[in-house]
Structure formats: structure tokens, C-alpha cells
Amino acid sequence: MMTPEHSARAEIVRIAEPEDPYINLCIEMLGPLLTADLLTQRQEFTPGIWEQRTETDAMRSIPVSDLQKVHEALGNRIERWSLRSGKVNTDQEFRMAGTLDSWFCIPEDSDWPRALDDLGEKKPYGIWGRGDRSKLNHLTLPSSVAVVGSRDITSYGTSATAHIVGDLVEREYCIVSGGAFGIDAVAHRTALSVTSGKLPSVALMACGVDRPYPKQNENLLRELINEGLLLSEVALGNSPTRWRFLQRNRLIAALSGYSLIVEARWRSGALNTANHALSLGREVGIVPGHIFSPNSEGCHRLAKKELAHVVTDAQDIVSMMQTKFTPEEETLDIPLETGRGELPKLSEVQSRVWDALPLRRPAPLENIALMSGLDIRTTMLTLSQLAAKGVALNQNQGWSKSQ
Missing domain, CATH: 1.10.10 (Arc Repressor Mutant, subunit A)
Known part of the structure; x- marks a missing residue:
């Protein structure tokens, strides 16, 4: 209504x-x-x-x-x-939306994807969509995986994407991507070919949902409307722009419990999606490539910095998702005293990172990882989780305790 x-x-x-x-x-x-x-x-x-x-x-x-x-x-x-x-002229806009079977979802709606609220001050004001709106209820973090990568895909990238995505969709995971050439298109096509179940795939557009882009993928995007969902945070009639592609990447990351980078060059836009995912405390994985392949330089860069773990099959992702979204078993029974009140219950890893945080002067990520004895990726993810619990502060100079 x-x-x-x-x-x-x-x-x-x-x-x-x-x-x-x-x-x-x-x-x-x-x-x-x-x-x-x-x-x-x-x-x-x-x-x-x-x-x-x-x-x-x-x-x-x-x-x-x-x-x-x-x-x-x-x-x-x-x-x-x-x-x-x-x-x-919103009356005209909603009439136009009606002719397209398009709809507009806002945070006040019961079916608003709550994962988008994790973006905080950068969350979308509303989402235009095409497809069966009831499928929004199946767009949840524990069951959604982002798959992104290069547009100039290699035969290896095609095979790896189809192999991993096919197995994920058979296990009823939803594949989230950007509807572009290359890895995006292979991920969507594979998801749609394997099943037409609850929600096989979702595409986030950098333009209005009334303007399928790129034009060469129009048939694929129309199939996504029929079997999955097409979503955008920009108004109907808007054309894609370079900066809107980067802006929509944060939505791909926010809607997914896990982000997989299959092929990415050194400065690939897919790395932008990975950075958004990491800042939200989401897990990131990469598919390793040939050491001489420019298309895998970005993936290897993430792995070297310990910001992503290596994925060779769907089970690697499933295991990580099950661990992350299963109720924690390693929760401390006794809440930690801070001297200024009690902390919320923390897992063992969260407790180690919190103990490594300084009280006042912020410390860089590397120092916190060193003090906690954890790798960089785990430390970054845990800091994001602590920030979400309200017990860690991310400042320009680094991280510190918030209480």
C-alpha cells in the first residue's frame, strides 16, 4: 500500500x-x-x-x-x-512503475531488507525493484552470497564461477551480483539455470530498474525479473554513471553474508565490493588464479594482505557461512567488567581483540592484530563486530575501546 x-x-x-x-x-x-x-x-x-x-x-x-x-x-x-x-512528480513516477510491474520498498516497510541498515549513514533512502516482491523475504544474510569479478573474464574464470555458483545454488543460496558482463553474468546465468526456486539470484543496478543495462544483457536481466529480483537505489529513468557503479557495490556487499571475488585486476571495481564487505564485518573469499594472470592480481592482493581466504569450492563458503551464522558456542559465560559497566557477551576471539584495544589513544589495525595474535583479516572482521556491539570505535588514527 x-x-x-x-x-x-x-x-x-x-x-x-x-x-x-x-x-x-x-x-x-x-x-x-x-x-x-x-x-x-x-x-x-x-x-x-x-x-x-x-x-x-x-x-x-x-x-x-x-x-x-x-x-x-x-x-x-x-x-x-x-x-x-x-x-x-511522484504520481507520474508511480504510474510509470505500475506499467512496469515495478515497486518501491522503504525502511518503514515490513519486507525492507534489514541488512541494508548495516550501512548506517550511507544506507539507501529506498529501493526500486522488479520481480516478485515477496521474494525479498528470502534475501537474508545467512543465505546470500555475492559473486563479483572482472568484466573481461577468462575461460578459467568462467569455469570457476559456474563450478562454485552451481553448487551454492543447489544448496539454496541466493547469488547477488551486479548484472554486468563477465563474472556477474556467468554467476547470474548459472544460478538461473540450476534452479528457479525461492530466490536464485538478485542483480543490483547502477541505473533505474526500467533501463536494463548493459543492453547486451537485456535477456538475462529480464530472466532475472521473472525468476529473481532486479533492485536499484536510483530513481526510474536514470542512466548508469561511473560513480553509481561504485556506489551500488556497497549494496551488493551489504545484502550478502559472504562476498566471493573470482577474478579481479589490480584496480578492479570488485575490490571495492570486497572493501565494503570487510568494513561491514562480512567474510570475503577469493578464487586463486594463475600467478602470471593480470585478471587475478587483485584477488592475490587481498590474499597476501590476509583480508580474504582462498576458496576452491562451494564447501569452503558453506562452512564459513554456517560458522558465522550459527549461534556462537564460544560465548563467555561471565560478562567482562570494564570498570564502567558490563560488556555484552563476547566470543573468545572478540574478547581477545577487545583486550588488545587501547582505552584512549587509537591503535592501527596492524598493532591490534599483533597484540591479539590474530591475522589481519580476522582482526578487521572482529573489530567490525565489536563496533556493531558498541564496544569499539573506529577513528581516523585507528581503533580504541568505546567503554
């Missing part, structure tokens, strides 16, 4: 650039309706607007000086995007 919140968030998606922390903060403080009124300039933007903010604990704790920064930043955005605000 369409609500005022749907219309408001559709306007925000149409006007604002994705992953803008100030827009998300404005939505949190003022709500989507008032935020949309400000962006469309139906409501005058004055300093007194913040008196209408939502009185949550988080909002009350924002210092006046920071509120001034938010005010200035939002004012700049309203002015910068003023030409867009006059071209917004």
Missing part, C-alpha cells in the same frame, strides 16, 4: 545523491516527510526547522556546533539540487 512515506522517500531518491550521510541524518532527525518538503522547497529552510526534530536519545545528544554543520551542509544540498526539485 502506498503511503505518504513512500511518496516522500521517492522524492528524496529522485533529488538526492545516494549514500549522503547528511540526508540520512536529516531523515532520522526530521522524518522523511519533512525532509522531502525541504528538498522540494515546499517548506522554507530556516534554522528553526530543527526544533521539529525527532526527540530520540541520539538526536538530543547532538551538540549545537554539530547541528550548525548539519544545517549548513543541508542548505548547500538544497541549493545544489534545486534544479532537480522542480522536475519531481
Whole structure:
């Protein structure tokens, strides 16, 4: 059912650039309706607007000086995007969506993919989709694996992708990718050919869901609409741009409990997806390649830095997923005392990393790994988990305890 919140968030998606922390903060403080009124300039933007903010604990704790920064930043955005605000017609947009069997999902909806909330201040304002919307309920972290890599795929990359994806889908894992040439296309095609079950595959677009891109993959994308899902955080009618490909990579990582990089050059966009996954505390794996192959340089780079583990078959991923999403057995029975209250229960590994964190002066990742006796990848993942529990802080200079 369409609500005022749907219309408001559709306007925000149409006007604002994705992953803008100030827009998300404005939505949190003022709500989507008032935020949309400000962006469309139906409501005058004055300093007194913040008196209408939502009185949550988080909002009350924002210092006046920071509120001034938010005010200035939002004012700049309203002015910068003023030409867009006059071209917004949500009634027309939703009518167009109806002709495409497209739909708009927002955080207020019960079927909103909650994994996207892990992106925090960079989460999407809403998601346009095509396909059977009820399948969103099957898009969960324990059952979703991102498979990404080079567009200029090799025969080895094709075989490796088909081999691993085929086995994953047979075990009812959903394959998340970007609908592009190369590894993406092979991953989607393999998933669709193996099964048409609950949700074989999902493609995240860097353009409107009404504009299948690339054009050469139009048949594949239409098959995804029929059997899986096509999703995008940008409004209908938008064409893909270079920066939108990078922006959508964070959505691929956020929606997946595991990210697999099959082939990636030294500066591949797939590494961008891997970095997003690591920052979210998700597991990352790479398929090793020929040591002289440029298409595997990025994968080997992740492995050398101990940011990803080597994957040679689907069972490597399944074992990691089962370990990560099975209730922890190594939880300490006695909560740790911090001197300023109790910590939440931590696993043995989490406890080791927390003990290695300094109280005040932030320490770099390498120092924390050295102190805890863990490898870099495990330390980074564990720090993300501790941050999610609210007991670790990621600062520019490194990491420290938050309590």
C-alpha cells in the first residue's frame, strides 16, 4: 500500500545523491516527510526547522556546533539540487512503475531488507525493484552470497564461477551480483539455470530498474525479473554513471553474508565490493588464479594482505557461512567488567581483540592484530563486530575501546 512515506522517500531518491550521510541524518532527525518538503522547497529552510526534530536519545545528544554543520551542509544540498526539485512528480513516477510491474520498498516497510541498515549513514533512502516482491523475504544474510569479478573474464574464470555458483545454488543460496558482463553474468546465468526456486539470484543496478543495462544483457536481466529480483537505489529513468557503479557495490556487499571475488585486476571495481564487505564485518573469499594472470592480481592482493581466504569450492563458503551464522558456542559465560559497566557477551576471539584495544589513544589495525595474535583479516572482521556491539570505535588514527 502506498503511503505518504513512500511518496516522500521517492522524492528524496529522485533529488538526492545516494549514500549522503547528511540526508540520512536529516531523515532520522526530521522524518522523511519533512525532509522531502525541504528538498522540494515546499517548506522554507530556516534554522528553526530543527526544533521539529525527532526527540530520540541520539538526536538530543547532538551538540549545537554539530547541528550548525548539519544545517549548513543541508542548505548547500538544497541549493545544489534545486534544479532537480522542480522536475519531481511522484504520481507520474508511480504510474510509470505500475506499467512496469515495478515497486518501491522503504525502511518503514515490513519486507525492507534489514541488512541494508548495516550501512548506517550511507544506507539507501529506498529501493526500486522488479520481480516478485515477496521474494525479498528470502534475501537474508545467512543465505546470500555475492559473486563479483572482472568484466573481461577468462575461460578459467568462467569455469570457476559456474563450478562454485552451481553448487551454492543447489544448496539454496541466493547469488547477488551486479548484472554486468563477465563474472556477474556467468554467476547470474548459472544460478538461473540450476534452479528457479525461492530466490536464485538478485542483480543490483547502477541505473533505474526500467533501463536494463548493459543492453547486451537485456535477456538475462529480464530472466532475472521473472525468476529473481532486479533492485536499484536510483530513481526510474536514470542512466548508469561511473560513480553509481561504485556506489551500488556497497549494496551488493551489504545484502550478502559472504562476498566471493573470482577474478579481479589490480584496480578492479570488485575490490571495492570486497572493501565494503570487510568494513561491514562480512567474510570475503577469493578464487586463486594463475600467478602470471593480470585478471587475478587483485584477488592475490587481498590474499597476501590476509583480508580474504582462498576458496576452491562451494564447501569452503558453506562452512564459513554456517560458522558465522550459527549461534556462537564460544560465548563467555561471565560478562567482562570494564570498570564502567558490563560488556555484552563476547566470543573468545572478540574478547581477545577487545583486550588488545587501547582505552584512549587509537591503535592501527596492524598493532591490534599483533597484540591479539590474530591475522589481519580476522582482526578487521572482529573489530567490525565489536563496533556493531558498541564496544569499539573506529577513528581516523585507528581503533580504541568505546567503554
